[in-house]
Amino acid sequence: MTKVLKPENPNQVSEIIEWSLGDELPLDIAGTNTKRNLGRPILGKYGDADNRVIGHTLELSQLNGILLYEPEELVLTAEAGTPISDIEAAIAVNRQQLAFEPMNLERLYGTEGGTLGGVISCNLSGPRRFKSGAARDHILGIKGVSGRGELFKSGGRVVKNVTGYDLSKLMTGSYGTLAALTEITIKVLPSPEDTRTLILIGLDDELAQQAMTAAINSSHEVSGAVHLPLTLAIQSSVANISSSQTAITGLRLEGFGPSVDARIEALRINLKKYGDLEELDREDSVVFWSEVRDVRPFQKENRVLWRMSVTPSLSPLIVKNIRSEYEGEAFYDWGGGLIWYSMNQSSEDCGAQKVRSTIQNNGGGHATLIRADDISRSQVEVFQPQPKALAALSSRVKKSFDPKRIMNPDRMYLGV
């Protein structure tokens, strides 16, 4: 019978994995289980690629606590099961933040309370991604237990480090398929003194894309560039957004007060030609960008949801193309580099063929099926399928950590 095992220290994690190796029983690895519905389902009647049943669930929620935080060194080490909100609260005291702005992906599944390990395992980043990097750009070191049951480490606690392979980055975005992380060291950075947002009113997708590109390509250090169509903009809890009753394009400026003042005026002049401009103050900006970060417009619904990472300038074209076959709503983040697409009506493959071929034919990138029912996610590739040689390499990398394929088997790719 499947048990939920909650180890209290890294040695117990290692013990559990060793036992599972002995029985060759795959482990379902989680933090607090909030992102259960992301990825291929590995539990239950669908079994795994080798027709094995899942042994036990390894839940890392008891590995909870900040082990080291040195604000003037810009570094924090925490156990993998530490809630991300605890970390953000602890560093906010010193006016610091996680610059990659981890999104609360779990809110798309109606859950709350993700962990640091979850954020790292899914490489979750927010609207600042194109300027400040992803979670993977802020990880300094890890400790974890591989699928061999061995406790290993990589990296360290300093920013500049090229000693050995960067296995910390490899762990980031590996969805628990290589190792169970026990301890994570990340970079923290100062929070901006001020945050404001310029809003362009009523642009269509193509013009919005041009405006976002112009803004990011200016020297005004734009740290957020999003475009929301009318149907999504009106859902915002920020009255200044929803009351405009049009599509809106938001451009965020952050930093020291006098710097934001100067840049916002300069950017206003740059963008005048695109349409009417309004401005969100600091308070509204913070709320608005947290809505963007957590994809709020698509939280309270159950439509099939795709997340696409694409060549930024081509995003309106990609959306138009997909829309010709699958009606739906799109919003653009990362200056067009990230498309969230919610489909009104889906098909058996959830539109995967159309979505992926469109991206393939328009500059490349990848699409993840973020939300769909269990059956769909066991039949449609949730993550972008890889070309044969790359898939073979990924499989060998998996094997180098987890030769018996007991760590979250199939969660990313069938057989990995």
Next chain:
Amino acid sequence: MKMPDPDKTILAKRNEIIGAMNKIVKKDNVIVEKKKLAVYESDGLTAYKQLPLIVVLPETVEQISSVLSYCHQNNVKIVPRGAGTSLSGGALPLADGITLGLGKFNQVLEVDYDNRCARVQPGVTNLAISKAVEGNGFYYAPDPSSQIACTIGGNVAENSGGVHCLKYGLTTNNILGLEIVLTDGEILRLGGKHMDSEGYDLLGLMTGSEGLLGVITEVTVRILPKPTTATALMVSFNSSEAGGKCVANIISAGIIPGGMEMMDGPAIAAAEAFVQVGYPVDVGALLLVELDGPPEEVDYLIEKVSSIAEALDAISVRVSENEMERESFWAGRKAAFPAIGRMTPDYYCMDGTIPRNKLPYVLESMDDMSKKYDLRVANVFHAGDGNLHPLIMYDANIPGELERAENFGADILRLCVEVGGVLTGEHGVGVEKRDLMGEMFSEIDLNQQQRVKCAFDPEQILNPGKVFPTLHRCAELGRMHINRGKLPFPDLPRF
């Protein structure tokens, strides 16, 4: 440093290998004469020299793929090489290995301003990328000191940094895509113009892998709009400790400068004697802080940084008045290595990183070591990120001095690890720090890294003898001892 013994069967097959290479690349691009091979006998770590078996200079990706396939099938080792500026011996040749020079891959293939990226071949120099895009107000941020010569392929292999990486990140944070060739000849593309690669972050893994995993044949780099202005502050203190405290206070005030560099007394004196840019020579530490961005921001931060420095009893605070003066402030720092070179027949440059607050302890210990080994040392630091470059001065012509310098260096690196830091911040492990890896990693850690190597290069023909102190066969690393048994007492509340 002992390199793996050359394989006699390969040495005996040299002519056969030359013949095979002549069939893949133009005859002119296979270098076999001893005199011409000597050009490649070492890289930036000149203490180590070795003639390669031969040098091959391919011109197309297909040629690289064919060369690697041949080597894969015939068990011939390969050492990839860009401009050969590595300071850790990453491109040190092997007597029984082909040095694969990527110098002919020197084209900027595409600049895409709308998507803020450029596709370049690996042999393009770091500086040439910035030069190619500067007309449109862009630049490529990582700027290692050797940027005029070092290539982007080498930068990716070593995950190079530079003065600006505190604010703008290392190579790994500034590339979007790679094309690589594996030892079996497979050509793979990782990432592209989009953000975050799909599947495992093999882009992150390749960056800093020191030429051990695959040969890089194309790089897509991020380019950034240039900041409008930049101003430098030159602040002097009585001691490195006060300088270190100033760095901590600047960061605690929420300021991440574009660059923040420190030099100790001996380094300041050497630099000033060399370039005469007006460095105060009777001080204990000199801190250079560069602030970049819109003029309003720069002015605001100059005030803040100045008052932080003054509160710590800085001896002097100078603000650059114009671009020429800003460059002169940097001229001394940039010339620090050659400046030390004038004072001593030879010097040995170290590259450890430490948590910044350990700086006083590390400097004090280094002083003691300097006495113990009877060798002088000067220090330049990337102060913002704790990356130290102690320069140990010695004379290779005096018997025993090189060994003493190396032992001194090894002691410094052990100390870095002991205080929570690492062996190398930006120069790489290469051959230089290979045998010290055990100071930082357990055997389990190192074996796991080697297993990853095996996933890419099961015959271990790519750059062997670098990074790992002990070479294990992949089959041996793959073995696993399993304790057969059921999960005992799963109902116990211990989990």
